[in-house]
Structure formats: structure tokens, C-alpha cells
Amino acid sequence: MAQANKKVCVTGAGGYLGSWVVKHLLSNNYIVHGTVRQPGDAKYAHLNQLEKASDNLKLFKADVLDYDSLCSSIAGCTGVFHVASPVPSSSVSNPQAALNPTLNFFVELIEPAVKGTLNVLKACLEANVKRVVVVSSGSAIFLNPRWPEGQIKDEACWSDKEYCAATNNWYCLSKTEAESEAFEFAKRSGLDVVSVCPTLILGPLMQSTINASSLVLIKILKEGYESQENRDRSIVDVRDVAQALLLAYEKPEAEGRYLCTAHRIKARDLSDKLRSMFPQYNYPKSFTDGGKEEKLSSEKLQRLGWSYRSLEETLVDSIESYRKAGILD
Ligand SMILES: NC(=O)c1ccc[n+]([C@@H]2O[C@H](COP(=O)([O-])OP(=O)(O)OC[C@H]3O[C@@H](n4cnc5c(N)ncnc54)[C@H](OP(=O)(O)O)[C@@H]3O)[C@@H](O)[C@H]2O)c1
Numbered sequence: 001m002a003q004a005n006k007k008v009c010v011t012g013a014g015g016y017l018g019s020w021v022v023k024h025l026l027s028n029n030y031i032v033h034g035t036v037r038q039p040g041d042a043k044y045a046h047l048n049q050l051e052k053a054s055d056n057l058k059l060f061k062a063d064v065l066d067y068d069s070l071c072s073s074i075a076g077c078t079g080v081f082h083v084a085s086p087v088p089s090s091s092v093s094n095p096q097a098a099l100n101p102t103l104n105f106f107v108e109l110i111e112p113a114v115k116g117t118l119n120v121l122k123a124c125l126e127a128n129v130k131r132v133v134v135v136s137s138g139s140a141i142f143l144n145p146r147w148p149e150g151q152i153k154d155e156a157c158w159s160d161k162e163y164c165a166a167t168n169n170w171y172c173l174s175k176t177e178a179e180s181e182a183f184e185f186a187k188r189s190g191l192d193v194v195s196v197c198p199t200l201i202l203g204p205l206m207q208s209t210i211n212a213s214s215l216v217l218i219k220i221l222k223e224g225y226e227s228q229e230n231r232d233r234s235i236v237d238v239r240d241v242a243q244a245l246l247l248a249y250e251k252p253e254a255e256g257r258y259l260c261t262a263h264r265i266k267a268r269d270l271s272d273k274l275r276s277m278f279p280q281y282n283y284p285k286s287f288t289d290g291g292k293e294e295k296l297s298s299e300k301l302q303r304l305g306w307s308y309r310s311l312e313e314t315l316v317d318s319i320e321s322y323r324k325a326g327i328l329d
Pocket of ligand 1: 012013016085087138
């Protein structure tokens, strides 16, 4: 992709992944428009401290459900990285949930994910953006009970929306619906849309709040579970995801979806590995059977030039950042 105009927009700039994407873009000499929902909030302070931020980063107040705010943020940009989307931990709070359990998921997850993505894409079309990189998720790939057993899951596999809903996997549904709608929009409008589908993202925190995927690792270190399911974990480093997004944007040949995953490990093996490096933490005491192994492939992304760091580096750097933030005290 031509480098003449290097102004791009990142939605959800202050989140876990968004912050690393902004850092990566600034260090690659991009001018970045970052969207945040509460400008001035201390939780975004780290962004202004990034190298080159004072000259090349401008934050905009925008909610993905507010089309006009997106238009102002995206105006003048050649590319957009659509990172913003709600990522719940185990529960989604909304007092109406007790009355109608599907309503809160719709309001808090599905609508911002799906309508939010379509709003971003419409604003991109309006602003004549050349390419949009949409951050989807491995959860838009894996949840498909009809996928032949033993066959590698890659970009050809889509999560089954009805199955997601029937099994209450509302986050998976939100990401599957948002990504498939994004490609439908691209087909109708001619907008150049590429998606990246990361699996569980770990790696150092830049922001002061704890996001849902980092909490998975923090709980393994702190919670002292009596028993945990010995499930497959597919892990990728947040810095490698930021690199994947840049490749998906810059490589002219990039098209369609890209599964972004690096290391597959059983929960018990992950716990053992962590314990051997950091024996002082409160690890799960036992594991129950975790079901079938998933075979995944990020070969398509590797063909674009993507590579990833070791799992040990990701774990050591994650834990170092949690320690510095006082999260493990
Ligand atoms: N972490 C993972 O393991 C993982 C794996 C696969 C895919 N992903 C995807 O990666 C993206 C970033 O996730 P993350 O892990 O970085 O989570 P995060 O730290 O919770 O970030 C989520 C971001 O979305 C923004 N957001 C949520 N609702 C919004 C709305 N209505 N309008 C505008 N912004 C909104 C938040 O903005 P505020 O800062 O204003 O709250 C925040 O910046 C998401 O699309 C997620 O689905 C994450």
C-alpha cells in the first residue's frame, strides 16, 4: 500500500490491543487518530506518553454507536484499524439481565460489535478510506460443531451463529456476526476490508486497567483454583497481533481473513510451565478433562511475512508488567 499519506485511525485506541497498535503505528511513522470514549480520563494517560505521541497522535471522542463522532475521527485518514468492541470477562453487567437474559447481551455486546462495525465501515466509505483492517477473533472461527473432526481450523471455518446463541456464547456471536457483516458490506460497497482473528491475547499491559484476556493469566497466577478444566489454550502476543494488523494493512496482497495464533498449550501444561519459571504464585491445584484438541493454522498470515515470539517471552513480559503495576501483590 502506498505510503504517501500515512494518516490512519485506530478505534478503541486506549484498550489493551488498541494501545499497542497505536504504539506500533507511531513507531512506524504513522500519524494516528485514536478514538476513545472519555477523553481526559486518566486511563488513557499512557497514550500521550508514547514516543512521537505529542506530534503524531490525536485523540478523538467517539462511540462506535455514534456515527457522526466516527466520521470526525476518520476524516482525512487513508486507513482505519477497527479495534473497538466490548470484551466481557465472565459476566456482563446490566440490571435488566435478571428480567431478560438475552437483552443485556444484545445491548452490551452484539449491538456495539455489529452496528458499531457497520458504522465504522460506512464512515470509512464516506471518507474514501483505502483499506480497513477489522479486528475479529478466533471465536468467530472455532465454534463450529459441523467442522470435520481432526481437520485443521483456519480462515475457511466460521463459527456457527445459531450454535453460538444456543450455547450462550454471546461474545462469539458478536464477533462472528460483526465480521460476516463486515465482509457483506465490503462486497456491496467495494470497500477494501481485511480481518485479523486473534486467539487469546497475552503480553505486557500498557494501560492502567486490567482487560479480560490478561485477567485469564492473572487468575491462573493468583486465584488458587481447586480445579480447572484442562482445556486447550491458543495464545498470541499482543505485540505480534499489532504487527499482524500492520501487515494486513500495508501488504497490497492482503485479502479476506487472517487467523492470528502462535502457541497451543493445555491449561495444565501452561500452569506447569509458569510454575517452573515463577514458583511463588498460587496455581490451580488440579485439572479436569478439557475435551478435544483444536488444530489451528496461521499459515496464511505467515505467508504475509508474520512471525511470532516465544511463549516464554510472552509469559515473562506479561508477568513483569503485572508486577510493575502491583497487580500480583
Ligand atoms: N484480548 C483478546 O484475547 C482478544 C482476542 C481476540 C480478539 N480480540 C479483539 O480485540 C479487540 C480489542 O480487545 P482488547 O482485548 O484490547 O479489549 P479492551 O482492552 O477491553 O478494549 C476494548 C476497546 O473497545 C472499546 N469500546 C468498547 N465499546 C465501545 C463503544 N461502544 N464505542 C467505542 N469504543 C468501544 C473500549 O473503549 P474504552 O477505552 O473507551 O472503554 C476499548 O478501547 C476487540 O475487538 C476484541 O474483540 C481480543
